[in-house]
Amino acid sequence: MTQTRFPRGVLFDLDGTLLDSAPDMVAAINLMRAERGESPMPLADLRPxxxxxxxxxxxATWGHFDEATRESMVKPFLDTYERELGKHCTLFDGxxxxxxxxxxxxxxxxxxxxKPYYLAEPLIPMLGWADRCGVLIGGDSLDERKPHPLPLLHSAEVIGIAPxxxxxVGDDERDIVAARAAGMPSIVALWGYRLAEDDPVAWNGDVMIEDPKTLLDPTAWPLAPAALPA
Incomplete structure (x- = not known):
C-alpha cells in the first residue's frame, strides 16, 4: 500500500530542527565577550x-576556564540570550x-x-505558531527531560494521539533515544547541529533526512505498521 497521508501526529525538537537559533545564541555569547574585552567568536565555530x-x-567559548567559573556564567548567558531571543534566528529552509x-x-x-520553557514559549507567537502548535514542552516543564520518554508521552496525551x-523529529541523539523509549518512529534531522564526532547513523533512527523539503512527501515519513492510515 502506498502511503498517501502524513502521520496523524508529529512532535519536533526546536533548536536545530525547526529553528536555526544559533545566530541568537552566538549573538548572546559575543555580547558577553564584548563586555569582557574579547573578540567575537565566529558563528561557524559555535553552531555545532x-x-x-x-x-x-x-x-566551547571559554574552555580554558575551570568548571566553577563556567557554571557561574550560565545565568548571565541565559539572561543575555533572553534579550536576544528571536532577533536573529530563522526557520530552516522548507x-x-x-x-x-x-x-x-x-x-x-x-x-x-x-530549552527552558520560559525561553521557548515567547518564540511561539513570534513565529506565528500560537494557534498552530498543539503542545509545547520545555526541558523544565516536567520531572524528566529528553532522553527520558516522559515529555514525548505527555505530549502525545495532550494532542490526543497514540505514541x-x-x-x-530531532537533530540530537537524545531525541532519537527518547522517541525509541516512547515507542514513536523517529526522523534524524541531518540539517541540524552536530559535533564532528557525532555519528547519526549510530543513533538508529528510523529515517535520516538531509533536507526538510523531503518531508513534503508523505512517503518519506516512517510509520509503525499499526499506525498506517487507512
Whole structure:
C-alpha cells in the first residue's frame, strides 16, 4: 500500500530542527565577550554546539576556564540570550512549507525541547505558531527531560494521539533515544547541529533526512505498521 497521508501526529525538537537559533545564541555569547574585552567568536565555530545547551556553548567559548567559573556564567548567558531571543534566528529552509502541508492533511503537531520553557514559549507567537502548535514542552516543564520518554508521552496525551501514530523529529541523539523509549518512529534531522564526532547513523533512527523539503512527501515519513492510515 502506498502511503498517501502524513502521520496523524508529529512532535519536533526546536533548536536545530525547526529553528536555526544559533545566530541568537552566538549573538548572546559575543555580547558577553564584548563586555569582557574579547573578540567575537565566529558563528561557524559555535553552531555545532547549539543543540547541547547553554553549558556546551560556554564550554566551547571559554574552555580554558575551570568548571566553577563556567557554571557561574550560565545565568548571565541565559539572561543575555533572553534579550536576544528571536532577533536573529530563522526557520530552516522548507520548514514553513512542511508545517503547512502537515496541517492541510489534518496532522496535529507540537514541540518537545530541552530549552527552558520560559525561553521557548515567547518564540511561539513570534513565529506565528500560537494557534498552530498543539503542545509545547520545555526541558523544565516536567520531572524528566529528553532522553527520558516522559515529555514525548505527555505530549502525545495532550494532542490526543497514540505514541505509535506520532513521529518525533530531532537533530540530537537524545531525541532519537527518547522517541525509541516512547515507542514513536523517529526522523534524524541531518540539517541540524552536530559535533564532528557525532555519528547519526549510530543513533538508529528510523529515517535520516538531509533536507526538510523531503518531508513534503508523505512517503518519506516512517510509520509503525499499526499506525498506517487507512
Amino acid at each position: 554546539h547549539v543543540s547541547k545547551g547553554a553549558r556546551a556553548m560556554i564550554r 520548514i514553513a512549507e512542511m508545517l503547512d502541508a502537515l496541517e492541510a492533511d489534518g496532522v496535529r503537531w507540537g514541540i518537545v525541547t530541552n 505509535e501514530s506520532i513521529v518525533y
